[in-house]
Amino acid sequence: MRVKFFLLRCVNDIRLLVQYRQYTHQRFVSLLGTLALLWLSYKFVHAIFSRGYLRGNPKVDHWCDREDLPAYFTKQDPEEITIITAFFNLGTYKNGPNSLDYTNPYQYKEWMRPLGRVANPVVAYIEDESVARYFQEIRSCLPETRTKIIRVRREELWSFRLRPYFKRIYEKPGYPQHHPNTVYPEHTSASHAKYELLEMAVKKNYFKTPFFAWLDISYLRNLDQTSFDIFKLVPPTTFNVDFVSMSQAYPHDPNIRAKDVIANNLVWVSGEMLLGMRETLVNFTSLYKHTVERLLKDGLACGDEQVIYLMYSTPLRKPKQVMIKTYMCHEGQLGLYGRDTRFLCLGYVCKNSWDKIHKPGPG
Template identity: 35%
Template sequence: MRDKGNLTPVNSMDLPFQDERQGKSHTVNIAKENIWGDSTDSLYIPQSPTPHESFISDYLDPEITFVTAYFKLGRFQKGNTGDIHFDLNTYVTWMNEFANFNNNVIAFTDLPEIQQQLLALRSHLPKDRTQIHIVNQKDTWAFSLAPKIKEIFADEDYPKHHPNTVLEGYPCAMHVKYELIEKVIRQRMHRTKYLAWIDIGYFREKNQNIFHLKIPVDFQNDHIAFLQMGKFEPGHTASTIIRDNIFWVAGGMFVARPEYLIVFVEDYKRTVEDLLGRGLMSTDQQVIYIMYTKSEEARPRIPIQTYSASCKCDWFYLAKLCRLTWERFHKLKQSTFMEIYHRNML
């Protein structure tokens, strides 16, 4: 029986491959099993998720539109060792891989040079594949939280995890993901059945060829898919999750149908505001853990479907799985075409 709250691919098994355009089912080999041993007594699993009726996507193109962003934060320390720092050049280097990324992309930035670089990188792709919008940080809900977050971080007894609980702009940049996803949905900026967030620095391996990401074959349409990178432990509260900087899922990529994703975003923003009122704040990875622990009262309405590499160590596995799904689908289409071609030649 499928575990709706925690579906983590690990050991290989055959699953049906649904070609939504043709209405045909095929079989591919995808891994699935819970390898984390999560505390199901502590993990809140919403039942019977209800979509937002204004944004039903049943008849849209069964592809994924990806939303991404870069906002200027300056140079900052990553991790507590003090020997790793990220800056604009770091992200500009990683961003180059968007040149070969052949999904629809909607990007937001406060830097015109980032807008121009992304347009140049993707100029060889169909024009409708790319939208890039200039957004001022001051005009966003997420960055308007910065003064209050700075005040919280200024407490000398507040836990220090670079940059999560040190640089006030960093959690703002994490929270703005969900605000921008909401903007894309409400303004109907996408034309696809699935909508995803992907970090601007997600693709860190060089890709020589054009690639595409397709929804995993076992994705549950009333869930939101994340990559799991930590065990869901019992007994944690908002304070201990932030104090110990623990996480359950990775925030670098997530995907869902818009009618469910917008409900998740509403719950996420409500949780952020609640934490702020309690003098607590960190990144989206901690906020999501807090949302789904029974130790808190968030009670989100959309269940999370988790994926994981067997090594439990690959922070970029979800995109790799989506790429593998596309490659198998593409190969299947090619073989079907050749079969029909040869049959007609006889």
């Protein structure tokens, strides 16, 4: 209540100053000092939580100590989706245009926790042994047979072997700089690794499922430290098996030049989730890797969302290539707001498809 009263007083003081000029010099100086203190406090808290000063692992909710997993969650559905994800420790890096936009490994560990209440089978490619153990703990309330953790070494991956080429391109004078896409070569490699690892997991089909979804390990971050029922992701009723499904973020201009897409950091579909069947995803990921290498030959490099934008542009489009079915949500739909409405739509549509079937009715 004291904080609320203090903030209301600040708002009222500013209103008096702007509208009526009913303000003493002493009170004005006091207000400026208070606002400066608030700003410094915010900067300090942000530094602690975003610049990587926190170490260790966030606490894991062992929900099975207080509730049971219904038996139907462990039965394989006819439309079962294998979730494929990965984690590479990229350290603390700038993740946007603003001065305080930083992301660190501790945050990612927090954001991956909701996967402990997702009953789909999960294939997780993880580099660090400590993170692999932590992810296993996150999934420990689910049957062991629902999780496969694969240790991976970045230097053995196609995507990370391209890192020196990305680095040389980003160091060119005048090359567009968009954090993190065209600034950090490691981040570029990690974004391309998604499609390489997705292809590997789809071909192996460890859980013998008909459908597969790439899910960024941070995808369900909005659910972290919230109360939600155990659920599965299932294909929406509008899912088309001949297409790769993705969330549409912005419109697509097929005639735009590659240099303009990179210069403006344009996005058509979100790379945070892809959904499809084996054949369509293998074809899609193969074309994706080909596009990355073609751009490199032209002296261009960018993040995965820009690559996909260019895959469907007129200059780079291939005949009979796999099409993308886009999903769009409106503001507030499925609890999504702002950027999340555009970039996270598909996953929440899949969750809602499960909830509509399995949510218990009132009473």
